[in-house]
Amino acid sequence: MTETLYRSCPTCEASCGLVLEVDRASKQVISIKGDPEDERSKGYVCAKSQAFRYVYEDPERLRQPVKKVDDQWQTISWEQALSEVGEKLGKLREQHGKDSIAMYYGNPNGHNFSSMVYTELFTQMLNTERFFSAGSVDQQPKNLSCELLYGNAWVFPIPDIQRTDFFVCMGGNPLVSQGSLMSAPNAEAQLKGIRERGGQVWTIDPRRTETAAIADQHLFIKPGTDAYLLFAWVNVLFEDNKVSLGRLENIVDGVDTVRDLAKAFTPENTADITGVPAAQLRDLINAFNQAESPVLYGRIGLCTQEFGTLASWLVDVVNLLQGRLDAPGGAMFPQAATELPPPAEPVQSEVGHGRFKTRVRGFPEYMGMMPASLMAEELAYQGDDKARALITVAGNPVLSVPNGEAIREAMQGLELIVALDFYINETTSLADYILPSTSQLEHSNYDFLFQTTAVRNFARYSPQIFEPDSDARHQYEIMTELVARINGMAADDLHAMMVEGLAAQIASSPKFTGLDAEKIKTATSEHSGPERLLDMMLRAGPHGDGFEQGEGWNLQKIKAAEHGVDFGPLQPRLPDLLQTPDKRLNIAPALITDDVERLTAAMQTANSGFRLIGRRHIRDMNSWLHNINQYVRGKNRCTLLVHPDDAESLGLSEGGHAIVSGAGRSATVEVEISDSMMPGVVSLPHGFGHRFSDTGQSTAREKSPGVSCNDLIDWTVLDVPSGTSVVNGAKIEVRAA
Numbered sequence: 001m002t003e004t005l006y007r008s009c010p011t012c013e014a015s016c017g018l019v020l021e022v023d024r025a026s027k028q029v030i031s032i033k034g035d036p037e038d039e040r041s042k043g044y045v046c047a048k049s050q051a052f053r054y055v056y057e058d059p060e061r062l063r064q065p066v067k068k069v070d071d072q073w074q075t076i077s078w079e080q081a082l083s084e085v086g087e088k089l090g091k092l093r094e095q096h097g098k099d100s101i102a103m104y105y106g107n108p109n110g111h112n113f114s115s116m117v118y119t120e121l122f123t124q125m126l127n128t129e130r131f132f133s134a135g136s137v138d139q140q141p142k143n144l145s146c147e148l149l150y151g152n153a154w155v156f157p158i159p160d161i162q163r164t165d166f167f168v169c170m171g172g173n174p175l176v177s178q179g180s181l182m183s184a185p186n187a188e189a190q191l192k193g194i195r196e197r198g199g200q201v202w203t204i205d206p207r208r209t210e211t212a213a214i215a216d217q218h219l220f221i222k223p224g225t226d227a228y229l230l231f232a233w234v235n236v237l238f239e240d241n242k243v244s245l246g247r248l249e250n251i252v253d254g255v256d257t258v259r260d261l262a263k264a265f266t267p268e269n270t271a272d273i274t275g276v277p278a279a280q281l282r283d284l285i286n287a288f289n290q291a292e293s294p295v296l297y298g299r300i301g302l303c304t305q306e307f308g309t310l311a312s313w314l315v316d317v318v319n320l321l322q323g324r325l326d327a328p329g330g331a332m333f334p335q336a337a338t339e340l341p342p343p344a345e346p347v348q349s350e351v352g353h354g355r356f357k358t359r360v361r362g363f364p365e366y367m368g369m370m371p372a373s374l375m376a377e378e379l380a381y382q383g384d385d386k387a388r389a390l391i392t393v394a395g396n397p398v399l400s401v402p403n404g405e406a407i408r409e410a411m412q413g414l415e416l417i418v419a420l421d422f423y424i425n426e427t428t429s430l431a432d433y434i435l436p437s438t439s440q441l442e443h444s445n446y447d448f449l450f451q452t453t454a455v456r457n458f459a460r461y462s463p464q465i466f467e468p469d470s471d472a473r474h475q476y477e478i479m480t481e482l483v484a485r486i487n488g489m490a491a492d493d494l495h496a497m498m499v500e501g502l503a504a505q506i507a508s509s510p511k512f513t514g515l516d517a518e519k520i521k522t523a524t525s526e527h528s529g530p531e532r533l534l535d536m537m538l539r540a541g542p543h544g545d546g547f548e549q550g551e552g553w554n555l556q557k558i559k560a561a562e563h564g565v566d567f568g569p570l571q572p573r574l575p576d577l578l579q580t581p582d583k584r585l586n587i588a589p590a591l592i593t594d595d596v597e598r599l600t601a602a603m604q605t606a607n608s609g610f611r612l613i614g615r616r617h618i619r620d621m622n623s624w625l626h627n628i629n630q631y632v633r634g635k636n637r638c639t640l641l642v643h644p645d646d647a648e649s650l651g652l653s654e655g656g657h658a659i660v661s662g663a664g665r666s667a668t669v670e671v672e673i674s675d676s677m678m679p680g681v682v683s684l685p686h687g688f689g690h691r692f693s694d695t696g697q698s699t700a701r702e703k704s705p706g707v708s709c710n711d712l713i714d715w716t717v718l719d720v721p722s723g724t725s726v727v728n729g730a731k732i733e734v735r736a737a
């Protein structure tokens with residue numbers, strides 16, 4: 001029997017609404033289309049809307065735990081897998097301490113509600129200093145800047161693109177990525193909407209991107225130099241008396257410090273280094289000033305670069321100084337329907353930074369994590385306190401992290417590797433055990449992370465489409481089972497602890513008087529597992545029913561709203577949102593401003609040679625959709641984009657090959673000549689390099705091997721404050737093959 005079900009797409013941040021025709025009895029997906037009744041996506045989908053179905057159907061996706069015995073994979077039962085892994089990890093921890101177990105946390109965790117809410121339990125109970133994640137090849141500079149400015153690393157200002165009349169996009173390519181730290185289905189229509197309203201779109205990027213193609217103006221910028229341009233922008237604002245904090249005047253500190261720091265940078269003295277002529281920058285600043293509701297937006301090209309924290313922070317500084325932070329049409333703070341009310345006594349902690357250091361080069365931690373770029377040397381370290389085991393959770397650092405090849409080598413020296421993943425990829429192929437979770441069609445979901453990055457407030461629940469096999473496990477269950485077994489506890493007690501903990505936290509909020517944890521538990525007892533936690537959050541949240549019958553939302557009502565719930569445009573949230581110890585917004589935190597010295601010093605060094613940047617393609621998702629035939633058909637996408645002048649001087653021809661060298665390694669890649677590149681800059685996408693014969697992704701290996709740009713990127717260069725990898729703007733050598 002065919003049924004129609006509605007859910008959101010779990011593959012990227014846009015979280016588009018989908019209509020699924022399915023036969024639940026035979027577990028067949030008949031079709032997946034855009035949901036026209038979804039207020040956010042209005043029927044829009046991209047080519048990857050089918051991805052979770054293809055992954056579900058992929059015969060090479062693991063459905064059962066596997067154990068490596070004599071270099072062969074053996075399918076084993078969950079009980080055997082969990083008890084063996086739990087015992088081995090428990091022993092290592094007991095004998096060699098908690099840091100002997102390293103961990104890498106990958107990106108897809110952010111797309112799964114239940115694994116997100118159980119992540120804290122998992123990471124806190126493992127409590128390892130050797131904790132790495134995709135975050136330090138991604139948004140960590142923004143986390144740091146937001147934590148310092150607003151007191152919460154996960155409170156991001158999001159461009160209000162539905163109301164702005166002047167959108168400046170730096171280091172992001174929403175037409176392809178579909179928006180990041182800006183959940184906005186159908187980015188193309190949204191940006192065109194700005195122009196249809198009479199507004200303008202500008203892009204600033206070393207490549208004339210797909211987004212630039214629909215923009216009014218494009219400025220080419222040399223990779224890694226955005227902080228110079230933005231400081232010059234700030235300086236012009238002070239010089240021209242255009243600084244106006246508006247409503248935020250009385251809560252902001254540090255404005256003078258920023259003004260003083262910016263004095264060294266002008267459009268004129270930074271033009272050579274950025275490649276942006278002074279007149280062009282001044283035109284941009286003037287046009288921005290003249291617009292009614294302009295907004296500046298920066299994304300991964302500003303994070304994963306040499307001055308990632310400075311550049312990411314300066315985006316907020318520019319918005320703030322012009323009254324565009326927390327203002328309609330500017331950069332605004334979404335409000336999640338699951339946002340918990342503030343506790344009676346706010347936790348006033350300093351930003352966690354440098355509480356411990358990496359073992360090899362003494363690099364300070366941030367967010368309890370070591371930089372992913374240093375993973376290889378940390379795993380290879382041979383001191384008393386060395387790593388002996390590695391747990392990977394939905395990630396593929398061998399391809400996604402600089403020095404991936406060395407990560408793979410270092411992994412070979414470990415005693416135990418456990419992968420929570422459903423593919424045998426370039427990383428997990430070295431595991432001793434792989435524990436595959438259910439896939440997205442087999443568990444329910446709630447757009448948890450992306451309600452905090454959406455350009456309109458919303459809530460959307462996605463039902464479980466197919467019943468998983470009777471002995472399948474969800475990711476959060478695997479995590480809980482593992483920590484339970486490592487610590488000699490019962491998983492059920494840990495689940496109960498989650499419920500108790502959340503109920504107590506909510507009950508302690510002054511928002512609810514006369515409500516105790518018991519009442520909250522009773523009120524939510526119709527739900528179980530993570531859904532019970534979700535019900536608690538929704539009911540305690542800004543639109544919640546406060547655990548009473550009547551008005552307000554609860555999980556049951558959210559579930560009934562099959563097309564999602566629209567909570568309207570973003571609303572101003574400052575100063576209430578501030579979670580800084582003094583409830584003020586210091587725009588010049590020392591951890592960031594201390595890095596200006598490094599920026600100034602780099603201004604003096606010659607900027608010669610080629611620089612490498614990345615790029616994304618609509619049919620890729622980092623490294624993990626290349627086993628899907630539908631997504632790797634057609635011409636090779638792992639090509640080196642080179643400007644025609646550079647191609648000529650290097651003797652490269654279209655479709656010919658170049659040798660690209662960096663980080664002591666070389667690779668031969670196909671050349672694509674394109675005047676969309678800035679001269680001196682070449683582009684190679686990431687997530688390729690499917691070259692190891694021991695992976696279980698034959699389509700990726702055979703049809704789309706490519707090369708891994710991360711092997712060619714100098715992994716020792718980091719954004720200093722945040723420890724983020726510099727995958728954009730790496731020095732690279734190029735010659736004809």
Ligand SMILES: Nc1nc2c(c(=O)[nH]1)N[C@H]1C(S)=C(S)[C@@H](COP(=O)(O)OP(=O)(O)OC[C@H]3O[C@@H](n4cnc5c(=O)[nH]c(N)nc54)[C@H](O)[C@@H]3O)O[C@H]1N2
Pocket residue numbers: 105106107108112134137138300393394395396397399400401420421422423425435436437438439440475614621622623624685686687709710727
């Ligand atoms: N050079 C360069 N490198 C980059 C980037 C760049 O722009 N340039 N971008 C960086 C960014 S932004 C990111 S986010 C990282 C991504 O880095 P990673 O997260 O390490 O890599 P992915 O390729 O996303 O790997 C995801 C893994 O999760 C598994 N998986 C997917 N869904 C599930 C699930 O539901 N359950 C389980 N158990 N497993 C699942 C897949 O099988 C795959 O193995 O790459 C980073 N690397």
Ligand SMILES: Nc1nc2c(c(=O)[nH]1)N[C@H]1C(S)=C(S)[C@@H](COP(=O)(O)OP(=O)(O)OC[C@H]3O[C@@H](n4cnc5c(=O)[nH]c(N)nc54)[C@H](O)[C@@H]3O)O[C@H]1N2
Pocket residue numbers: 012013107138170171172173174176177178179180204205206207209221222223224225226299300301302305613614615616617618619620621622728729
């Ligand atoms: N199709 C597809 N969509 C994706 C993904 C995917 O792999 N494929 N990955 C998802 C993930 S995990 C993430 S984090 C997001 C990322 O989302 P986006 O940030 O939009 O990602 P990119 O397309 O990599 O855009 C980065 C842009 O920065 C530019 N750039 C590089 N260096 C510099 C620089 O120094 N200065 C400036 N100004 N620009 C620079 C690049 O040329 C590129 O156009 O995308 C998500 N969406």
Ligand code: SF4
Pocket residue numbers: 009010011012013014015016044045046047048049178185186
């Ligand atoms: S844009 Fe993202 S969320 Fe929307 S259909 Fe494509 S992959 Fe799915």
Ligand SMILES: [Mo]
Pocket residue numbers: 107138
């Ligand atoms: Mo990412």
